[in-house]
Structure formats: structure tokens, C-alpha cells
Amino acid sequence: MTPTGVWRYTSGMFQTIIEPFKIKVVEPIRMTTQEERQAVLRQARYNMFAIRAKDILIDLLTDSGTAAMSSEQWAAMMRGDNAYAGSNSFYRFEAEVTGLTGYAHIIPTHQGRAAERILFSTVCGKGQIVPNNTHFDTTRANIEHTGAEAVDLVIPEGKQPQARHPFKGNIDLMKLEALLKEAKPGQVPLCMLTVTNNSGGGQPVSMQNLRETSALCHRHGVPLFLDACRFAENAYFIKLREPGYRDKTPADIAHEMFRLTDGCTMSAKKDGLVNIGGFLGMNDAVWAQQCRNLLILTEGFPTYGGLAGRDLEAIAQGLREVLDEDYLRYRLRSVEYLAERMTAIGYPMVQPPGGHAVYVDARALLPHIPPNQFPAQSLCSAFYEHGGVRTGEIGNAMFGRTENGEEIPADMDLVRLAIPRRAYTQSHIDYVIEVAEHVFKLRESLRGFHVIEQAPVLRHFTIEFEPIP
Numbered sequence: 001m002t003p004t005g006v007w008r009y010t011s012g013m014f015q016t017i018i019e020p021f022k023i024k025v026v027e028p029i030r031m032t033t034q035e036e037r038q039a040v041l042r043q044a045r046y047n048m049f050a051i052r053a054k055d056i057l058i059d060l061l062t063d064s065g066t067a068a069m070s071s072e073q074w075a076a077m078m079r080g081d082n083a084y085a086g087s088n089s090f091y092r093f094e095a096e097v098t099g100l101t102g103y104a105h106i107i108p109t110h111q112g113r114a115a116e117r118i119l120f121s122t123v124c125g126k127g128q129i130v131p132n133n134t135h136f137d138t139t140r141a142n143i144e145h146t147g148a149e150a151v152d153l154v155i156p157e158g159k160q161p162q163a164r165h166p167f168k169g170n171i172d173l174m175k176l177e178a179l180l181k182e183a184k185p186g187q188v189p190l191c192m193l194t195v196t197n198n199s200g201g202g203q204p205v206s207m208q209n210l211r212e213t214s215a216l217c218h219r220h221g222v223p224l225f226l227d228a229c230r231f232a233e234n235a236y237f238i239k240l241r242e243p244g245y246r247d248k249t250p251a252d253i254a255h256e257m258f259r260l261t262d263g264c265t266m267s268a269k270k271d272g273l274v275n276i277g278g279f280l281g282m283n284d285a286v287w288a289q290q291c292r293n294l295l296i297l298t299e300g301f302p303t304y305g306g307l308a309g310r311d312l313e314a315i316a317q318g319l320r321e322v323l324d325e326d327y328l329r330y331r332l333r334s335v336e337y338l339a340e341r342m343t344a345i346g347y348p349m350v351q352p353p354g355g356h357a358v359y360v361d362a363r364a365l366l367p368h369i370p371p372n373q374f375p376a377q378s379l380c381s382a383f384y385e386h387g388g389v390r391t392g393e394i395g396n397a398m399f400g401r402t403e404n405g406e407e408i409p410a411d412m413d414l415v416r417l418a419i420p421r422r423a424y425t426q427s428h429i430d431y432v433i434e435v436a437e438h439v440f441k442l443r444e445s446l447r448g449f450h451v452i453e454q455a456p457v458l459r460h461f462t463i464e465f466e467p468i469p
Ligand SMILES: Cc1ncc(COP(=O)(O)O)c(C=O)c1O
Pocket: 064, 111, 112, 113, 114, 136, 138, 139, 194, 198, 199, 227, 229, 267, 268, 269, 278
């Protein structure tokens, strides 16, 4: 950490953030006029999910499934073997994942939430509890769907946007111990740790916290699973911030992380560097057999799990590439640079920046818009209207709820700028910063929204808004 409290990821004498790759294939993106974007927003009822990709210049809605694949991944895809059973591609995929994680059983799935559904429908039920640092929304929903309870136990700093802590994704071990002590035998089928902690701002978990969580869970006979979507970014944060890891490779650190646990769910759409795919890994042979039976019912035979052979090949190659140190250094520094520049403009940002995204505290930026008028939604609309940049609302539209007819607002109104992997260049990031600067100057003129249509669950995907005049 530098004396100013900032972690710096560049090394050597030059400060320019350079992409450790060159471009072989390009995809045009389209500049539109402000009038066109105003019309698009009206038609989309101001919901970012309802905007068509052709109308977006820079898409920062998500880092999931949006990575650019490498020439080696495309080459590997040509080797894809689509045999229904025993495909060659499966065995290459399995060898790569086993080498990385050390788990005895590897089960491919079409994406992360499929792994979650299969795991939780197998091991959870009514009256059970699954603790985590912070459950991602699909993880929580899949646990609750079985009748079990999903409990978030992140450390207090993890809930304070401005608190600077190197590992804000850590689980609170005292709270976890209290929960495990109080639980009846068998009531906690497993404990999870999400690395990095997406819903908490992409914040990492330290190896020490992983080690202590593992020991605590095992003392209570509870298996520990990783939600491993961003394992490589977490590993690099450990290298940069945790004593004793500076000289280790990201691969060594990742191996150590996985080997402290008994299994994982994985969306390969993040650190697998692919556009679709995931897997479930575990050591327990009985659970694995039950999961495979369910997989056959809904995803496919256990040697393809809902994926084509080429997808398995691309994941195997992606998992190797994501641990490249030059890539990880560039990745984390590029995200940090965006957060630094937005902070310098005056945006209240979640600090320190996470691995895959930066988050603006829209409630603090727009105090004239109360939470029930969706300040984060207002900022998302402004980024799109003025610069063609799509961002994501993580606030009242996503987490607000109604209980007994009463509106309960979300704890925070954040706007997430998630950075797709290897898809945009530093000049795209500089363009986003220029748009941010422009929108910042207009902040006092931004207006709130009210809802005209919404679904009873996961309303943010289809919610419709109208600006308040
Ligand atoms: C931490 C975390 N877990 C699980 C998932 C679900 O993965 P998928 O979108 O592949 O179903 C996501 C997706 O964003 C995630 O960020």
C-alpha cells in the first residue's frame, strides 16, 4: 500500500496501463446522438436491461459472459469433440479443472446458477441454513427455493462503502462460530465463501480468512464450498495485499485457496474467460453421484452437462490464461485506474475498488433524489443518455422490497460499472471517464423516477420507469 492508502499494481518504471494482448478480430460499436438515446431510453422505459446492444457504445452492465476469447481459445474450440458420452473435450476439461482445484469430482454445467441449483437441491432443504460472506442473488434464490435460509456474515467493514480494508470480502468468524454452535446437528449442510465477494463490491477474501473459515467449519463437521467465479482476481489480490504471498504465483495461490475447501460452484463466464459455461466440483462421492443424477435430468450427461465440446475446450484454456500474471496485473490496475479517476472527479466511490467493477454511491452523489425515487437508476440513465455507456443499478430497483404494503428501500443505491475482460481498451476507459466528468457537472439537474410496472420477484430485470417531472 502507498502512503496515501492506495494499492498500486503497476511494476517497473512505466505507469501506462497496457493491455498484455493485441487485437486480431474487431467488432464495430456505434456512436448515437443524444436525441436517439433519449428515444431509446423512453422506449426501454428507462430499464437498462431493455436497451438493445446495437444502441450501446460501451457496455458495462456486467463482466459475466462478456470476455473476449484468445486465439488459443478459438483454436481449442476447433478441437471440440461432441460425443454424447465420454467426449475427449470433457477429459481435457476435467484434467484442467482437477489440476486447478484438486477436487475428486468435476461436473460441468451450462453456467453458475445451474451448478448452484443442482448442489442446493441435492444438499439443502427446509429448516437448513447456508452461511456465506455475501450470497450472490442467484445463490440466495437457489438456496431459498429449497426452503433453506441463506445467511450473509461479511465483516462489518464489508458493508461500509468508504471503509478501506484490504480484504472487505472476509467472513465474520465470530458470527460464523456462533451460528455453527447454535445450529442443530446437520442443520448447516455447507458453508460458502464467495471469492471475490461480488454483492459486496467485488472485494477479496484473504487466505488467512479462508484458512480460519476452513478450520472452523471442519471442527464443526461442515464442508466449505467456494463460489469461485472470480478466483483468479481474488488470488492476485492475495498476492498484492497479504504478507507472505508476494513471491508466489497466482496459480500457486489459487491452488492453495481451492485446497482449503471441499468443493465449489463456478460460473466460468467470469474468470473462465468464456461466454458460457460453469461447473460444480466436490470431494464427497455420495453428493457427487446425487448431483450427477440431477444433472442428467435437467442439464445433460455428466461428460457434457449442457455444454458443447467446444465450450469445454474454451473453459480449459481460459482457466490457464486467467492466471497469467501480466493479465491479472493489467486487469486489477485498469479497474483501479477508473476508480481513482472517478474519485478525483468527485464521485463517492466504494473503496477500495474491487476486482471486476467500480461502484458509485449514487445516494451520496444525488442527495436531492430520495431512495424511493431511485437515485442509482437516475445516474444509470444519465450515463447512457450523455455517453451511450450502459451501467447497472444495484440499489432500490434490485433490492428494495414491499412488506405488508410498506416500501422497504435497499441499504444502498449503487451504480456498478463492470468491466468485461479483455474486451475494451484503455481509451474506452478514458472515454467513460470523460462521460463521468460531464455527468458529474449535471448532477444537480438529474431527476428521480417512479415505477409504472414491476414483477413480484427479481423486478429489476423487467421494471418500467417514468421520470418525475
Ligand atoms: C458471485 C456469483 N455467483 C454466481 C453467479 C451466477 O453465475 P451465472 O450468471 O453464470 O449463472 C454470479 C454471476 O454473476 C456471481 O457473480
